[in-house]
Amino acid sequence: MTLPRSDGPLFIVINAGSGARHASEIQPKIAALLGAADRAHRFLPAHGGGVVAAARQAVALAREQQGVVVAAGGDGTINAVAQAVIGAGLPFAVLPQGTFNYFGRTHGIPQETEAAVRALLSAELRPVQAGLVNDRLFLVNASLGLYPTLLEDREAYKRQLGRSRPVALLAGLVTLLRERRQLDLCIELEGETVCLRTPTLFVGNNRLQLDQIGIAEAPALEAGRLVAIMLRPIRGLSMLGLLLRGALGRLGEAETVTSFCLRQLTVRTPRQRRIKVAADGEVFHLRSPLQFRVAPQPLLLMVPRPDQRVEPA
Known part of the structure; x- marks a missing residue:
C-alpha cells in the first residue's frame, strides 16, 4: 500500500x-x-x-x-x-x-x-491492526461482563483516590470479590455455535497485554487475528487465584480459562437486547448480536525509529 x-x-x-x-x-x-x-x-x-x-x-x-x-x-x-x-x-x-x-x-x-x-x-x-466490535474500534481490548464492571468501579475509585496503578489494582480486587453476575452467551465461530455461561468474554488486540498475563495465543495477533479469553463460572477466592496467575504471567495455564484465536466472532445474548461493552477502557452499550472482527483497514501509526524505540515492559 x-x-x-x-x-x-x-x-x-x-x-x-x-x-x-x-x-x-x-x-x-x-x-x-x-x-x-x-x-x-x-x-x-x-x-x-x-x-x-x-x-x-x-x-x-x-x-x-x-x-x-x-x-x-x-x-x-x-x-x-x-x-x-x-x-x-x-x-x-x-x-x-x-x-x-x-x-x-x-x-x-x-x-x-x-x-x-x-x-x-x-x-x-x-x-x-485494529479490532472492531460492531462498528466500534478497539486497539487494546474489548470485553463484556466482569471487565466492564471492573472498569466502572476503577473509575469510581480513581475519582476518590487519584489516578494510579495501585488504585486501579485495589478497585480490581474489590470488584472480583463482590461481583456475582454471569452472562448467558451463544457464540458463533467458524460456522459452529456454542451456548454457555461465563462471567466475562475478553477479546484482545494487544501483544504486550496478552503476553504479560500468559496467553499462549498472543503471537496470533501478528498473523492478522484477535485473541478471545473466557472463564468458566467461578467466584470469590477462585477469581483472586486467577488474578494472581495473571500477575505471574500464567493465566492461560488455568483449567477455568479458555482462549482461542479468531478473525470473526459473533456473540448473541438471548436474555439481553443491549449489553454493556468496554473498549480500551471506555464503557458503552451495544445492541446484540455483537460481532468481533479485525478491521478491514489498518491504522497508519507513526512509530519511533529503531534507535528511539523503547522496548515494551
Whole structure:
C-alpha cells in the first residue's frame, strides 16, 4: 500500500483529564519542543466527551493540510481519536499520557512526554491492526461482563483516590470479590455455535497485554487475528487465584480459562437486547448480536525509529 506523507503539520487532540499531570502542564512542553524543531502544529484541547468532536476537527484539518493527527492521552483518548482517523487514511501518532498506555508501549513509543515528542519528529509510518466490535474500534481490548464492571468501579475509585496503578489494582480486587453476575452467551465461530455461561468474554488486540498475563495465543495477533479469553463460572477466592496467575504471567495455564484465536466472532445474548461493552477502557452499550472482527483497514501509526524505540515492559 502507498503510505501518505508523514512530515506535515501536527494536529494534536489533547485530553485535559488523562494521566497524573494536567494538560496545562503538558501542552507548553510539547509546544516548546515542536517549536524548537520548527514543526507546524495546532492543539485541540478536549474534556471528557469533547474528545470525539476534537478528533473529527483534527481529521478535517489534517485532510486539508496533508497533516498528521496526534492523540495525547490514555488508551481511551487514543481509541476515540483513532476511531476518527482510521477511515480517513491519515497518519496517526500518539503521545501517551494515561495510566497503563498499553497501545503506546506495545509500539515502542516512549512514555515520557519529552522523549515521545522527540521520537515523533523522526517517526516512521507503519500499518497496525485494529479490532472492531460492531462498528466500534478497539486497539487494546474489548470485553463484556466482569471487565466492564471492573472498569466502572476503577473509575469510581480513581475519582476518590487519584489516578494510579495501585488504585486501579485495589478497585480490581474489590470488584472480583463482590461481583456475582454471569452472562448467558451463544457464540458463533467458524460456522459452529456454542451456548454457555461465563462471567466475562475478553477479546484482545494487544501483544504486550496478552503476553504479560500468559496467553499462549498472543503471537496470533501478528498473523492478522484477535485473541478471545473466557472463564468458566467461578467466584470469590477462585477469581483472586486467577488474578494472581495473571500477575505471574500464567493465566492461560488455568483449567477455568479458555482462549482461542479468531478473525470473526459473533456473540448473541438471548436474555439481553443491549449489553454493556468496554473498549480500551471506555464503557458503552451495544445492541446484540455483537460481532468481533479485525478491521478491514489498518491504522497508519507513526512509530519511533529503531534507535528511539523503547522496548515494551
